[in-house]
Amino acid sequence: MAASQLRPPLQTPQSTSAPERPHRASEVVRVSSPAQSPWEKRWWIDKTAKLLRAGEGIGPDDDIEALLKMSEEEIARHFMNDPRFGDALLDFNMYFMGFKADDIKTDGAYNSHAFDFPNTISAAQALLSNGDYFKLFDLEGPLFLAPLRRETDPENMLPGDAGLTAAQLRRKVVNELKVVFANLGASAAAQMSSNGQDLCRQLADFGARKDALTEQVHRAFDDAEIFVLTRAQVVSWPLDSVARAAREECVKYKPKADVKRLAAAIQAASEQFSTSFEEILRFEPEAYEPESVLDFKAVDLSTFPIKDKWLAFGYEQAVALQNSSTNFNRKRSAYVLKRFFCDDLTPVGFEDPQEHVAGAHGSDTSCFACHYKLDPMAGFFRGLGAQFYDYSRERTIIFDDLADDSRSRYEATWRTRKGSSRKWNIGYVRSPRWENQNSYGETLGDLSKIIREAPEPKRCLVKRLFEYMTAENQTIDGGYLDHLTEAFAKEAAVSSSQAMKNAIVRIAKSQTYHERNAEPQRCYDHAPDATAAKGPPCRVAYILQKNCAQCHGTIYGGDASLDLGAWITAPDGKNRTFPHLDDDMQQRPAQDTITRMMERLVSTDPKRRMPKNKIMSSQERQELYLWAQQELSRIGKGDVQ
């Protein structure tokens, strides 16, 4: 045990706050794997097996000796051909969506959670068959229903249900409603030559029992299944369509109801109900128990009353991402920005808009720092109410807090002012000042297209992959991330599946991945063209080089006598800072320089805001600001670097 308490010597090239030390370029820019002892290679193989086989490392049935003879790339690709790779992919996709689970299987069967995120399944299936992995970015698509529940819920059973299995109960509740429709149909047929008033009385009674009839069906299903039944309107549509026909025909001023029309409505509702449940009952666990991700079966949506694409936000997201009459879908918007754009909405200021906006938070600059991008993104969800239910065809929208509002009044929040070239102020806004930098749209289909085409989500995907394969809090050099992203985007233009597999291989071969005890604050990998230098901490070095160093690359002759490409010992002898001279050509204290940088980052004044007259992505601005904040806090506490 003593050995486990010994910390191995650090062999790392650069720290976010590392003191000056001799530095070898070959270490800094290394992107290939280092030489390994057989023991260490076994560790790498086991780690990679766990990663690519959904937690299952090397076991007694694996031929480790044969694997040892293969190169790292060959080993990684070997594991990617294993059937368990599908589960690993699904797990990563769920991580990307922010809903990773401990395990997607229990005793060999997939948990219902694994079926809840259709885009993660579509993407995993696509990758396994060399298809379009970017289905991960599609917010509308197929519906993957989990095998229906095996156990009944005694609390919801009626006295006559005793002793029934879950499957028998499902058949029973479906037949019960079929009988109701059949009886109404028989009444309509019998009253075809009458004035229909008896049928109208029956239909009035039927209309009054709508909620009870719905509950009667729901008692055979669990919450996640009821979520699907509700969104797909497989119970409500047939009931509502009959009730609607009755409302129109059975009115006092009409001496004779159109029984033929009522009979047709009853028949159509009955058929729709039967067709929908015929499809749903294809997912009985006796007949449907997928053994791999490729076996996941999509529902034939044409059998449902709502034949549109299925919204990718599933049951768990519907519970987690609730809206209200006052939050205007901002929770959903923040989720999209965080998960697809890696934008954590750190309030670090914004470009002063050329035209000031009114409304919620529009005039409060500290709020607007987030809301300029949060609110336009939220507009994509304007037609979706409680549990993401689609209210876009209805007059009223109901929210998760059960409040309701006129849909047209609610949607007016996102309408542009008269004279605008756009109808809606909806989109992915990078800059409130420079509209040409933004991507606007109206529908969730437009948002999916924006996510597919914008560079940020690809970079975000690669960043999440790096986190997933190393550690969530492992620092990654911006230049290395861009290097990985560039290769990924280039390959994805040909095949997103191959690009993803290649990205996995690249990270598996990285220095960070090879570190047994990686330091979270250190960057182990850098872009091939990175220059080894006594530069700023790796967390921000690349951001500074990309956005700031053109004007602040030297203390002589440059703007503000500031060099953001170097990192030297501060005048106090304890801390480190950027070369930054005051009016007397004396080095400024670290605290002073960092404070000035933060002021320039958050300023809304175009004359002061940095970088001047240049767009800096909000992700990079946030990262730089947070680093500066932490650096300032560290200096304030007296912690030595």
Next chain:
Amino acid sequence: MKPLAVALLAGVALCAAVADGAAQTSRFKGWAAISKELSTRIAPKGEMLDLDRFLPAADMEDLLGRWSTFGSEHAFQNGLPNAISIAIWHATLSNFATSVGASCSAPQLEFHAKFAQTLKDLCSWPAAGAKADALLMDYWLAIMGYNAPEPEYVAWRDHFLASYKDRPAAETITAMTLAITMNPYFLLHK
């Protein structure tokens, strides 16, 4: 007292491993991941060991690190080692180790044939054959996998060859198993 001392040392090592900061790399892998790792190594192919029965109480796995809802998303919860979680890990893995040790006389779990053979050979401890380096290495790798660097194996082996050289098989194997499973390289995300 020896297994307790070993486990205490492991607990201290766990705390030391996170002392440098609350890094994710120093967080527990979680009960689900550990269960899967162990099952892959010592259970029959494609089967999971029933390890939940070794937990001191139902739902305690929540305190050993797991992905669960935090805010509007999932995050890894209870991953940072603390006195409570180490106590639960110790109690759980002690139960597991005792079960493995007791398997020398009567099998307590369904094992993979290869591991069952390794265990059977080790059950002849303190006979000389059970102290062969190859057998000890097999046992170490069967439980630890390749999570730990080689010096960890050497330290473990030497400790048991010296301190347990005349102890009965069940007691020795229990202590060996506990020492491996309480090792930070086994428990922590590396």
